[in-house]
Amino acid sequence: MKNKIQYSSLLILFFTSHFFWSQENKSSFLIADKNKVSTIYIDQNADQLVVWAVNELANDIQEITAQKPAIVKTQKSKGENGIYIGQINESVFKNYTKPNLKGAWEKFSIDQDKNNLYIVGSDVRGTVYGIFETAERLGISPWKWWADVNNIKKETLVLNLPTGGITESPSVQFRGIFLNDEDWGLQPWAAKTFEKETKDIGPKTYEKIFQLLLRLKANTIWPAMHESTKAFFKIEGNKEMAQKYHILLGTSHAEPMLRNNVDEWKKETMGAFNYFTNSENINKYWQDRLNEVRDSKAEAVFTLGMRGVHDSQMEGAKNVEEAKNMVEKIIIKQREMLASTFKKPITSIPQVMIPYKEVLEQYNKGLKVPEDITLMWTDDNYGYIRRISNEKEQKRIGGGGIYYHLSYWGRPHDYLWLSSMQPGLIWSEMSKAYANGDKKMWIVNVGDIKPAEYDLEFFMDLAWDINSIKPDGINQHLKNWAAREFNDAVANDVSNVMSEYYRLAMLRKPEFMGWSQTEPTTQIKPSEFTTQEAKRRIELYDQLMNEVNRLSQSIPNERKDAWFQLVVYPVKSAAYINHKFLYWQLSLESKDQAEKEKFENLSKEGYHQIEELTRYYNNEMSNGKWANMMSMAPRKLPVFDAIKYDNPVKIEEKKEANPTNESIAIQAKDFSASQGVKNYQWKAIEGFGYSNAAITLFPLKTSSFESEKPSVTYTFESNNTGEYEIEVRFIPTHANDSNHQATVTFDSNTNKTFKLNSYDRDATWKANVLRNAAIVTLPVKIENTGKHTIKIEVNQTGIVIDQLAVYPKGQKKYEIPFK
Template sequence: MNLKLLLLLIVSFAVPQLLFADFIFRNGKNMEISFPGGEEDVVQTAVDIFSKDFSAVFNANLLKGSNAQIIVGTLGNHSLAEKLIDQASLEKLKIHSEGYALWVEKDKMYILGSDKRGTAYGILELSRRIGVSPWEWWADAAIARKNSLSFKNGFQLLEHPSVAYRGIFINDEDFGLMPWSSRTFEPSKIKGQIGPKTHAQIFELLLRLRANAFWPAMHEVSVAFFQTPGNREMADKYGIVVGSSHCEPMMRSANTEWKIDGKGNYDYVNNRENVLRFWETRVKELTNSDNIYTLGIRGVHDGKMQGANTLKEQFDAITSIIKDQRIMISENLNPDLTKVPQVFIPYKEVLDVYKMGLKVPDDVTLMWTDDNYGYIRHFPTEAERNRKGGNGIYYHISYWGRPHDYLWLSTNHPAQIYTQMKLAYDKGAKDMWILNVGDIKPGEYLTELFLDMAWNIDSIEDNKKGLDQHLKTWLTREFGQPYAADLLAVMNEYYRLAYIRKPEFMGNTRTEETDPKFKEVTDLPWSEQEIKNRIADYDKISEKVVQLSKAIPADKQNAWFELIEYPVRGAAELNRKLLYAQLARHGRANWSQSEAAYDAIEKLTTKYTTLANGKWKNMMDFKPRNLAVFQKLPQVKSATPLKTFQAPFATFNGNEFVKFEGTKPVSHGLGHQSGAVSIKKGDHAVYEFNSLAKDSIRVEVALAPNLPVEGKLIRFEIKIDDQAPKIVDYHTSDRNEEWKINVLTNQAKRMIITRLDNKQRNHSITIKALDENVVLDQIKIYNL
């Protein structure tokens, strides 16, 4: 009896293990998927995308069938997945929009979404897991074959987004996306049309990146999104929530549509009925679509509203406008206004109106902006954080305007994006994040970083190590582990050098300025040694990229060129062109070196536009707006001498403190030498140095030019030895000269002149943060 009982026990434990192996994808083996009827279009769209990926990876087909190994469902659709999910996961899903649970049980995989988009993200998580890059089409990222991939029984994943609406804004599309779409990818007889085939690719990318929101291109050169047949339907198919920018209320691109559908002037004050009719026509068209309605008004194209000149007149007009727009929404879309997403964007003069006490309805999201150069202008106050509609951020990695455009290469520092957006999130901006990506290319990595944060704000460890790991993981996915470490060093240096000064800013020119001295390329305030050091730094990473390109596998060469080689070598050559020209103007270099760099950029761009049998023809313009900085340079002599370099006798990066009080300052990799640190309010860091013979010194403190978080000031306290501390404020006024210099150099500088006690050899400098957002980059000490 005992032996029989023992055998019975052994069999009872062994049989489940034999019956239920791991869930396994296998090369050449078809797989079935099932989901109940009544699922929304985006779910079928996600299945179609994953089916394509599955075939590419495993050389097999994903079939719909009753004997399915993958069971999909959405809450409320009575799916088998919903019946089998554990209670704890079910309760979590119920309280989170766009979440999903993915688990393996008894050799079957289940995916359950909290809503239609959650289900779609769950399905496309499988694409990520089998190794397909979100950039498989947009950056020609190669899809690797696999023999098998297994998920153990008991595997569980439950995710939901940190930010409610997450997406991108196609902007300044004149030089890339519009000509590429209308002439190359989706040729149209209608000039400037960006059609549904193009938008299908954009929306697939957004789904793969777990985004849900989109602001369409809106420049005058482009046909408006809703004026092109098929665009709206494509957004519905992919489950994308279409919104519009700060100057496009009620889903209308006034810049292009008013001259077609408007009557009279776009002037609410003096032409109210026609303006309201213009808006309401669009609202009625979109009855069954997912949209975010921008409230308020500005001019036809990013200008001041018409018909109201003073702030008081603008205040009264916008108050009336919002009331009319809300009535329109309630009458045409939903009497319950809280069910229709709405946003108000206090930008430029509208911010001044808001600050006058404008009453924005509590259910409307307030969306704050950066200063176009990555520094957020306003963080939600406690009262704004408590609003039902919440807060959002509109952020730039591409910009057309003063003091200078950056439309060619995407060089915003990842640590700047991270620190600014993390602070915004912590301050309550959790409801809408929109990134101005220009033409999408070449901003691929920064776009993914931004949207990864929006999906899971805690996915990146809050320090340099975490940011390095995110970038390294991305590089590993795209090019493989053997190259990731070298590439991480290259890309960190690429972003560091551009943080000192973006390639587009290297001509010392400015755009949209009246002063003629900014129209032509002139010397930067750098010495010969500084110029040669920068050339050498760029040469080093450019040569490394050329070396690595020989080892990159053939199937990854297109992605390599688009994501790494073109931006790194392009930035290097533009710097070489302008810096050798500066030396040549002083007889310190040959003009041929500058001209060779220009020719190199031209050749690199030609290669870009002929990649993949011309897939990207018309996408990459290395002379956006034909600005002087991009041209061959006139061979002239300089009438003024090169700057003489004055070396400080001591230099400290922010992370070179010897001690601190409070929370240890955090390094994220920002700074001219990647050594900047964030110092929390009330904490301080101490730096020590030995003085030379002279007793008078000049201390130069350089900080990231962040903007105030609360109030109007951003301050630090500096104390030298036992001297009385000095309080220093470094906030800037909107678009003044100091702000322009700050954003062009990514430093705000303050000078302190003092005398030291000659009897004391060892000295200290203590920097204390008096406000939030203080990021100390460098301290330099000069003898006087």
């Protein structure tokens, strides 16, 4: 103890005269205290984006400590103590010895040397990412502006680093967002609230978006493109703002050659968007945009190929073969135009081909795509990636990428209101894609950005560093986020609330609670939950709301608005839409008139509470900053309407389980034995599935199994005999060959092999994505009481098991309970 006291005394003396000290494999650098603040030194010729980011950091330090660092431009290191920020090729860093920065893509290092802190990047964006990594480590949220996570004042501000500092570079080269379906949030907010002078999503709005992207270490934008919004290039200042913030421009699967067809293709003057009959006008249309990009020196990734004007099939093609052949010719022509316009080898110009919807069918039928073009695979719009690169495709020069959805408009039902994609699902699908070589470009459809804040950050954290979140570290990531956004004291409880919010939505998203569909739109109907399941689901949501109310008392005043938009609004809105529909169902089922009226009133109250939450979000939260951002009824679908209680509804009488008959619920992670093959083993993924710990085979590299197959075995005790059904719930993932199979065996004698994959937009696929489960059932006869076994064998990687249940025959339920 004496030695420790002596060491502490020395440490205090060291601290009072120096900026840096080290303890237990950690380095700490004093940014500011009540007596002083570190000076920031930058090169006198620093890029303007670096200058902006440095000023952002200085302003944040001032907000926190009331002391603003001086920013000094210099040509070389003068030996003064302070923070040195810039690119490795600047004269300030000619003696900087950190290896492997020169010539790297977006790489940075943060470390200390003696009494100085160095934030050094390989290029402009790498330097900016290093600055914002520093900011985040100081407790400054990337969502400071976009979610009003205001800085909290501190007297002393210290940067903690591991000994030796950190060096980071991106796992995925091009990382960005697609602003989509913006009609009910981002566009009206920009037009009516934030950017009234433009009356649209213009440079003022894009500036805030680009600043957010840099704080999230992203670099690419696919601009908004719906009919409600003017084309990106049509609004003066948009492309210049992208250049100012070094953001790469791209366009979605339906917008080749940086063209927004919805707003820019004028059929009246240009003719049909039909390459078979109107190629000359279409080529000119594309060339005009290329000239504009060339002249403005904008950075871009060019989408190639051709679909319809919007999200539709190519015009003029009579069949898939004809469309495939024409797309091949179009890609050749587009590449000729790119090479001649930019006077570069075509292999040096970033290009992407997106096999989405019918284009995937063309690709599967042999569409020829040059090797240097990135193949960008897509999910099925509900989070399940349809295809990933196979062994041959992984060798392509252009590599592979993923276009993923956190928000979607379309069949079987939109989910544009609340963001409830389970983090474990995002982790599983994106990690699987990365393990199979799809690491060139990741773009995520974020709708209006709000309220997808956490899911977007989770996605971007993976894109930046695929190893930053482990399968058993997903809950910790959520906890770390909660600590940064609110405080350490509530972090664990907040992460538990949000984890349960995502889990409950995994069984049925809030937008799907009306049991209605779209394209074509159908009307609402009572749920498939049994009476007891409905009551339990209401109770679980009520527990969440009670916990939110309790935690609200512990949120700092500076973060109250952030708390409402990041936690209160999504959690309570999800709870109240469940109230609206489940209490309506209970009222329909009740035979007691007083109880029926009580449930009906509770259902009505659910609707009114959503109205009030949304009113507060738009009008009072953050002093009206987000007015017109939050719609409680995007696309005005039936699920969002007030229920018409006078309309007669036929309700099926549901047989509740006989309490004397046992139903057994098993979570997939609770296997009694497992069998791996080769180097593959079964592991759980946190925050995934209704069990919150669905299992799959690791590593995630694709493999098939022929003779010997991996398996998991479950044991349960039965107190009764008779006819039963074993139900296994798999996560509805996809295989390249649509040949995921599982064999379920009961007591080594009754077994069946099931095909697990569904096909695009068929009835099974719709049911699977609405409940996030591919369900198989094996009828069995239990002839003896006591111990029994269920064995599940699989033929490929990528198969994910969530839950099992054993039901008396005819007593299956919508939910397999989880405790």
